[in-house]
Amino acid sequence: MSTSIEPGLDGSEPDLSVVVGERRHLLNLGYRLLGSLAEAEDAVQETYARWYALSPRQREAVESPGAWLTTVAGRVCLDMLGSARVRRERYVGSWLPEPLPDRVEWSSVRADGDRSEPVDPADRITLDESVNMAFLVVLESMTPAERVAFILHDVFRYPFAEIADIVGRSPAACRQLATSARRRVRAAQTPAAPVAGRAALVRHFKEAWEARNIQALVDLLDPEATMTADGGGLVGTVLRPVEGSRLIAQYLIHIADKAPGLTLLERTVNGQPGLVAQNAGVTVTVAAFDLADGRVTRIWAVRNPEKLRPWTEDGAS
Known part of the structure; x- marks a missing residue:
């Protein structure tokens, strides 16, 4: 052993x-x-x-x-x-x-x-x-x-x-x-994309989200992309996966409109490029991505605060 x-x-x-x-x-x-x-x-x-x-x-x-x-x-x-x-x-x-x-x-x-x-x-x-x-x-x-x-x-x-x-x-x-x-x-499994390419795609996704550019988000998402969120019943979020590039893009814009002070940070999530959303310096969402053929195929957004304890203000800023 x-x-x-x-x-x-x-x-x-x-x-x-x-x-x-x-x-x-x-x-x-x-x-x-x-x-x-x-x-x-x-x-x-x-x-x-x-x-x-x-x-x-x-x-x-x-x-x-x-x-x-x-x-x-x-x-x-x-x-x-x-x-x-x-x-x-x-x-x-x-x-x-x-x-x-x-x-x-x-x-x-x-x-x-x-x-x-x-x-x-x-x-x-x-x-x-x-x-x-x-x-x-x-x-x-x-x-x-x-x-x-x-x-x-x-x-x-x-x-x-x-x-x-x-x-x-x-x-x-x-x-x-x-x-x-x-x-x-x-x-x-999906074909692995180079790390640099993954980071660039996540960065473009972040910029489109910040700009509230729905068409740019749709273009970055695979048409059959899926977004799954985990709030654990402790914070508000969708309870079922959101499917389809346009519905995901619309939902992300809706979130941005509801939280105007939201700050997006590029961070490594489970060893891969991801995004951290903070509100008033507190991490409220950690998003991981799966990519294929230059587009985002899956988004996993963890919002359950009990799962975000390692992501302190100092550690995620």
Whole structure:
């Protein structure tokens, strides 16, 4: 297993720093499995709680603490995914994954909502293609077992024999789960555009939105584009996806007219060019984009304030 850690050379209980050093790996795993930073942090906390619930003798007997922690984290996330599916069926409007800022903009916010010092770099999610919004949205269409098998194997390169121990199925069954998940991802994939081209298209989109130029927005949108917004019932937003370039453009102009003080900022969202909307210095929307053939095909606008806590005024300005 890629994260295995050797116990103390003298056979004693593993050093605390070695065990705590697994936190970043576990957080990265948890976010990809759950699509929520808050839930990933809960999963990591539960994993460590189970580790420290072991007696010293039991911890000494663990051959590879890193492998043990990953196995437990995988099982915790699998359980959380099952309950999350039930909660999301009752969610008001569309549920979207929690957006992540670029690592240089990352800030920490305590559970009570107060801003704190910049987060420890060791706690940051590694931004790559496995956390872009399009990828995470596809993961939401998978069963919990499919998602765990696919992420552990295709993203973290765990062998199916070890995944089987986490999922509670045979290695062959886990292979089939990953294969099924892989088909879903391939069916939803669009040709990747160069980063510079993506950034330029998002910039043009921002400028057209600021200018309230409805025709320019229509021209930048694919005719069959879709915009999905997530307010979680906490803020006003459309509850169903808006489909079609003209309807999306009209809706965006309507938003701009209702919030004349809205400021749009170009920011990295889940590793890709995106937009952050602020009102009086407070981040109110984080938008991620999917692009194809020089046009915007999908927009995911996260407005639920509970999902915007990492996007502090300082971190997004």
